[in-house]
Amino acid sequence: MKKLLTVVLSLVLVASLLAGCGTDNNSTGNNSSFNLNNEIVVVSREEGSGTRGAFVELTGVEAKDDNGNTVDRTYEEAIVYNGTNQVLTAVAGNEYAIGYISTGSLNNTVRPLKIDGVEPTTENIKNGSYKIARPFNIATKGDVSEITQDFIDFIMSKEGQEIVSDSFIAVDDNPSPYAGSKPSGKVIVAGSTSVTPVMEKLREAYLEINPNAEIEIHSTGSSAGMQAAITGTADIGMASRDLKDSEKAELDYLAIAIDGIAVINNPTNTIDDLALEQVTKIFTGEIIKWSDIK
Amino acid sequence: MKKNFLEKFMEIIFFISASASIISVVLICVFMFAGGIPAIKEIGLFDFLLGKKWSPSNVPPSFGILPMILGSIYVTFGAILIGLPIGVLTAVFLSKFCPRKIYRYLKPAVNLMAGIPSIVYGFFGMVVLVPFISNVFGGNGNSILTASILLGIMILPTIIGLSESAIRSVPKSYYEGAIALGASHETAVMFAVLPAAKSGIFASIVLGIGRAIGETMAVVMVAGNQARMPNGILRGIRTLTANIVMEMGYAADLHREALIATGMILFIFILFINGVFSILKRRMN
Numbered sequence: 001m002k003k004l005l006t007v008v009l010s011l012v013l014v015a016s017l018l019a020g021c022g023t024d025n026n027s028t029g030n031n032s033s034f035n036l037n038n039e040i041v042v043v044s045r046e047e048g049s050g051t052r053g054a055f056v057e058l059t060g061v062e063a064k065d066d067n068g069n070t071v072d073r074t075y076e077e078a079i080v081y082n083g084t085n086q087v088l089t090a091v092a093g094n095e096y097a098i099g100y101i102s103t104g105s106l107n108n109t110v111r112p113l114k115i116d117g118v119e120p121t122t123e124n125i126k127n128g129s130y131k132i133a134r135p136f137n138i139a140t141k142g143d144v145s146e147i148t149q150d151f152i153d154f155i156m157s158k159e160g161q162e163i164v165s166d167s168f169i170a171v172d173d174n175p176s177p178y179a180g181s182k183p184s185g186k187v188i189v190a191g192s193t194s195v196t197p198v199m200e201k202l203r204e205a206y207l208e209i210n211p212n213a214e215i216e217i218h219s220t221g222s223s224a225g226m227q228a229a230i231t232g233t234a235d236i237g238m239a240s241r242d243l244k245d246s247e248k249a250e251l252d253y254l255a256i257a258i259d260g261i262a263v264i265n266n267p268t269n270t271i272d273d274l275a276l277e278q279v280t281k282i283f284t285g286e287i288i289k290w291s292d293i294k
Numbered sequence: 295m296k297k298n299f300l301e302k303f304m305e306i307i308f309f310i311s312a313s314a315s316i317i318s319v320v321l322i323c324v325f326m327f328a329g330g331i332p333a334i335k336e337i338g339l340f341d342f343l344l345g346k347k348w349s350p351s352n353v354p355p356s357f358g359i360l361p362m363i364l365g366s367i368y369v370t371f372g373a374i375l376i377g378l379p380i381g382v383l384t385a386v387f388l389s390k391f392c393p394r395k396i397y398r399y400l401k402p403a404v405n406l407m408a409g410i411p412s413i414v415y416g417f418f419g420m421v422v423l424v425p426f427i428s429n430v431f432g433g434n435g436n437s438i439l440t441a442s443i444l445l446g447i448m449i450l451p452t453i454i455g456l457s458e459s460a461i462r463s464v465p466k467s468y469y470e471g472a473i474a475l476g477a478s479h480e481t482a483v484m485f486a487v488l489p490a491a492k493s494g495i496f497a498s499i500v501l502g503i504g505r506a507i508g509e510t511m512a513v514v515m516v517a518g519n520q521a522r523m524p525n526g527i528l529r530g531i532r533t534l535t536a537n538i539v540m541e542m543g544y545a546a547d548l549h550r551e552a553l554i555a556t557g558m559i560l561f562i563f564i565l566f567i568n569g570v571f572s573i574l575k576r577r578m579n
């Protein structure tokens with residue numbers, strides 16, 4: 001008798017659990033009617049991330065306060081993730097979310113927003129009409145060695161720019177194929193952690209063509225890379241930003257790629273165009289609701 | 295002679311194996327403190343522990359980890375609140391009510407829970423729990439509540455395992471005595487056996503706290519990770535572990551040292567918890 005009761009009770013429990021799940025599914029279905037009066041769910045990257053650094057700088061989220069201190073004003077309530085994929089999943093899973101990722105990582109689960117009416121296409125980023133983009137620069141000081149010049153020629157060649165365009169936007173549409181003399185020697189490259197991955201791929205491809213070369217890459221950060229190029233401890237410096245005036249005075253520089261940063265939201269959202277100023281206001285918490293965007 | 299040599303030799307092997315784990319613990323201790331103390335000195339102990347602002351890339355930067363300390367404590371407390379009743383009741387069921395046939399499947403299932411990688415729990419939390427909380431309670435779903443529920447599930451195997459063995463190790467005479475006095479099976483288990491297993495259950499709570507406070511990947515994926523003072527159960531939070539894992543990749547100089555110091559604080563938390571656990575265990579025996 002007791003056993004029977006237990007069995008019946010547990011059956012009821014399981015059934016109610018399943019029923020609970022069922023209603024949940026329904027409620028998710030009903031929620032697809034998008035409501036502009038909801039709060040914007042701001043998704044950001046962690047402090048120190050190159051993407052965040054470039055984004056806050058380009059949008060003016062980072063600003064100087066009255067005392068001349070540089071302050072990252074990213075909204076306190078912003079959800080923080082430490083990877084592009086997590087930002088993608090979060091924005092794809094939340095109708096009211098907004099985030100930012102490198103244009104190279106976009107997929108169709110999220111919608112890249114137009115900024116001031118301009119879509120973040122390769123073309124728009126290249127001609128400068130899409131505002132949130134940063135160049136990846138390499139810099140050298142004075143006369144360079146034969147091997148350094150040959151490696152730079154390779155980066156700017158058809159083969160090199162093809163590697164670049166796998167993850168970023170190439171700067172040159174019709175580069176000529178590599179026709180270097182394949183000299184032997186050693187090149188030290190130092191700088192940005194964001195440029196390092198693509199530089200490593202370039203090294204790999206270059207060493208296949210020119211096995212006599214030796215290329216050393218130090219991932220130290222843009223500023224340290226420029227400093228190393230100035231002092232001569234590195235032959236080539238890498239920077240994931242424009243060079244500062246003090247650096248421009250000392251170095252010859254060249255953009256090898258452009259990385260656009262796409263501001264993304266959920267495809268069910270009715271808003272697909274923001275002014276740059278509105279992006280700044282959303283990420284600093286001045287605009288709280290989607291309906292506040294006009 | 296030969297036998298003697300072999301014996302000595304094996305003795306040394308055993309000794310080396312035993313030292314290996316102790317040496318690594320000592321090395322980790324030395325590394326944490328050597329890495330963390332200079333940063334704390336530079337930031338200032340009170341600014342570090344009680345500072346409410348964490349913004350390492352500002353000029354000048356601020357390194358206050360009070361929000362993260364509170365975050366860890368809140369989330370752990372929530373996990374115990376959810377995990378403890380479920381865990382203890384499951385342990386009672388498994389040890390005193392469960393038919394043999396069901397036990398054969400239930401026990402391995404509970405053990406399996408302990409083996410699921412935390413990133414899988416995190417992914418489950420991100421795609422199932424976060425939208426669920428957002429739909430039912432509002433907010434964006436990345437919250438103290440979500441993290442507590444997820445951690446509550448994750449500490450279940452720890453609590454169930456330890457509580458079950460504590461209940462099983464209660465002498466049979468307690469149960470039989472209660473039955474002899476006219477108590478039903480249920481009353482005997484809940485009011486005679488369970489209270490006698492008290493210290494074992496406390497030990498399971500302490501170990502659960504240890505697991506919850508140290509959990510990283512799963513929490514990062516559901517907690518929102520805002521580095522500001524906690525301001526509501528449906529709002530996000532950043533834990534000590536999340537702070538380290540999120541920013542270590544790109545951190546340099548003082549920022550990096552401050553993260554190691556964060557690890558040191560976490561380490562002190564764990565040392566304290568383990569101390570409490572061994573005291574409880576001694577009392578249990």
